[in-house]
Amino acid sequence: MIKELHEKLVNQEITSEQLTSDYFGAIEKKDPKIEAYLNLNKEFALGKARAVxxxxxxxxEISLLAGIPCAVKDNMCLEGLPVTAGSKVLENYTAPxxxxxxxxxxxxxxxxxxxxxxxxxxxGSSTENSAYQTTKNPRDPSRVPGGSSGGSAAAVAADMCAYALGSDTGGSIRQPASFCGVVGLKPTYGLVSRYGLIAMxxxxxxxxxxxKTVEDAAIVLTKIAGPDRNDATAVKSADTIYENCLTxxxxxxxxxVPKEYFAEGxxxxxxKNIIEESIKKCEKMGAEIVDVSLPNSDFALATYYIIMPSEVSSNLARFDGIRFGQSIGEEKSEENLVLKDIYFKSRAKYLGKEAKRRIMLGTYALSAxxxxxxxxxxxxxxxLIRKEFEETFRRVDLILGPTAPTLAFKIGEKTENPLEMYxxxxxxVTANIAGIPAISIPAGSARIEGKDLPVGLQLMGKWFDEETLLNCAYAIGKKL
Amino acid sequence: MNVQIFECLKHSIIQNCLKIQNSKFLIMLSKEEVKKVADLARIEITDQEAEKYSKELSDILGFVEKLNEADTDKIGPIAPARLATQSVAGRHITGAKNATREDKIIEASNETKEGIIKNFPEKKDRFDKVKAVF
Structure with a gap:
């Protein structure tokens, strides 16, 4: 899709200004129902479009991405614009x-x-933990779009942008991509800089x-990958043009194909049916399907629910009402508060339920x-999990399975039970725990209550081997 | 009996006992413990909230008990890049190690500096104003 738009721009069949206005038109029409966007930058976007x-x-000569309108998950900083991370604590914050x-x-x-x-x-896994709004799944607005990058996935699925950026800590790009029927790529840990991403x-x-397509994911990845002096983990040199690897x-x-991923119940x-069909299609295309076993993957979710909240408790310590964000001090300036009160009261009032739950869990896990x-x-x-993948990747090039165990669930279905949501x-989560790249692509859909609900297929690859991962996803995508 | 086999058996019996013990051992974070954790996390909570967290956190801790079934006797923890080595014990997740760069200050732009100051909840001139410590 990006390449086609680029051609049209270069051949002057359309202007970027027109394209951008069209997307704003689509947003105006559809977003009151979908609620994918938290804020729009109309002037800023149109100004850029005219310049292109x-x-x-x-x-x-212009770049492949020049003049093409995109959306950004609201946990990434864009200078001079608000960034909320979906939290009340950053309601008044402007990215510097x-x-x-x-x-x-x-x-x-x-x-x-x-x-x-x-x-x-x-x-979260549904956008229901947003302090502002719950995004609806464009395929069925009574269902969640998945999360946490649910706004980005819904915006792409509903044609309210050409592509979007998301972030993925335990599946936050891939699970919403699966639920909304679009492509979502989590690169290898360290391929893309995290500087300016509000840390979780x-x-x-x-x-x-x-x-929309695997080719688009490759094009965007080529442009955002690479080392960064501001992120010590982003170390891989950026000389691969991923879209050129798609044969x-x-x-x-x-x-x-790990047998554990298809266990009963x-x-x-x-x-299950759709993924099994896809496996047969891969075989028909000449791929060799190998049965593998990843018994330690069974521990991945439990591992995640220690490591993640521990790091959350440390990362979210900065939201204390002192240097930025909402502070209780402003509204209660007449009361005789001391510094410690500002911490306790600001955090109590402006942090949401799930954020507090994870901070508490992490604080406990790290306490003396x-x-x-x-x-x-x-x-x-x-x-152990890393080692298991290392050994498995000596026998296979990629690992294939479902992205999520279910179709998009109903809004409100899992909000009362955090563990079920997890x-x-x-x-x-396994790919994040092991640091490997993984992609979710639409593999088909199931008709439920008169609506076609998408099913995502997940491929996981070797560390920094996005070429093989993207190429296989591209091949499967073409055949399905 | 061969000594090795004996050791193996002993190990598996101990592991099984631990498993049984763990599954029976219900982790319960009391309201008082929850309040202590909230204090460490600098979050004011009500009695009612403490009760709710006590149940929710106990559920999650019960779930992560599963980790005790993993045999980690012969493996080291994943290490941050700055401490990573190439041995099995203490590798970084992507195998990276010793990411270094020149220790050079790069000045932020004036817009960035002003932007940071603008975000202070309370300020006096260009200073971030805070409440008294005591």
């Missing part, structure tokens, strides 16, 4: 600098339409694209006497 049009008229991914996209002359909804601080769990967070040829590729039959029992144990199990990430 001028470049084209002057015969200047650009995230590295934004800086990179600005260099490509990208047009930013606005910022999309998310679960507060990216903590720093050893797991990664930014990635949510797009669509997967003959003799060895694809592992854990997986919806609709999802429990560190070895929880955090250190979890980091050891993480080594299970939604059972297949996706």
């Amino acid at each position: 049009d001028k470049k084209i008229k002057n015969g200047e 600098y650009d995230a590295t991914v934004i800086k990179k996209l600005k260099k490509e002359d990208a047009v930013f339409l606005g910022k999309t909804n998310l679960d507060e601080f990216a903590m 769990a720093s050893s797991l967070d990664q930014i990635g694209p949510i797009t 669509g040829e997967i003959k003799n590729l060895r694809i592992g 854990g997986l919806d039959s609709e999802v 006497g429990y560190y070895d029992q929880y955090y250190k144990k979890a980091q050891k199990v993480r080594s 299970l939604s990430d059972i297949y996706t």
Whole structure:
């Protein structure tokens, strides 16, 4: 889709200004119902679009992403614009600098339409934890779009942007992509800089694209990947042009299918059937399907629910009402409050339920006497999981399975039971725990209550081997 | 009996006993413990909230008890890049190690500096104003 739009722009069949206005028109029409966007930057976007049009008229060469309108999850900083992370605590906050991914996209002359909804601080699987609004699934508005990047996935699915950026800590790009029927890529930990992404769990967070097609995901990845002096984990040199690796040829590729992912009881039959059909299609295309076993993956979700809240408790300590964000001090200036009161009362009032729950859990896990029992144990199990993948990737090139165990669920269905909501990430967290890249692509849909609900297929690849991952996803996408 | 086999058996019996113990051992965070944690986390909570957290956190802690079934005797924890080595114990998640850069200050733009100051909840001139510590 991006390439086609680019061609049209270059051939002057359309202008970026027209394209951008059209997207704003679509947003005006559809978003009151979907509620994917938290805020729009109309003037800013149209100004950029006109500048690109001028470049084209002057015969200047433009980048593939130039003049193409995109959406950004509202936990990434865009200088001079509000960034809320879906939390009340940042309601009045304006980003004083650009995230590295934004800086990179600005260099490509990208047009930013606005910022999309998310679960507060990216903590959730449905956007129901957003302090502002619940985004609806464009396929069936009585259902969730998934989360936490639900706003970005819904915006792409409902044609309210050409592509979007999301972030993925335990499945937050892939699970909403699966629920909304779009492509979502979580790159290898360390391929894309996290600078300017409001941190949730720093050893797991990664930014990635949510797009209509695998080719689009490759194009965006090429532009946002690369080392950054502001993120010590972003170390891989950026010389791969991922869209050039898409041959669509997967003959003799060895694809592992873990038997644990298809165990009785854990997986919806609709999802299971569609994934099994896809496996047969891969075989027909000449790929070799290999049965593998990942017994330690069974520990991934438990590992995640120690490591993630521990890192959350540390990262969210900065929201204390002192340097930025909402503070109780302003409204209660007449009361005789001391510094400590500002911390306790500001955090109590402006942080949401799930954020507090995870801070508490992490604080407990890291507190004196429990560190070895929880955090250190979890980091050891993480080594076990990593080792298991290392060994498995000696036998296979990729691992294939479902992205989520269920179809998009109803709004309100899981809000009362945090643990049940957490299970939604059972297949996706493993990639974050192991640091490997993973992608969700639409594999089909199941007709439920008169609506076609998409099913996502997940491929996981070797560390920094996005080429093989994207190429296989591209091949499957073409065949389905 | 061969010594090795004996050791193996002993190990598995102990592991099984631990498993049984763990599944029977219901983790319960009391309201008082919850309040202590909230104090450490600098979050004011009500009695009612403490009760709710006590149940929710106990549920999650019960779930993560599963980790005790994993045999981690012979493996080290995943390490941050700055401490990572190439041995099995203490590797970084992507195998990265020693990410270094020149220790050079890069000045932020004036817009960024002013933006940071604008975000202060309370200020006096260009200073962030805070309440008294005591």
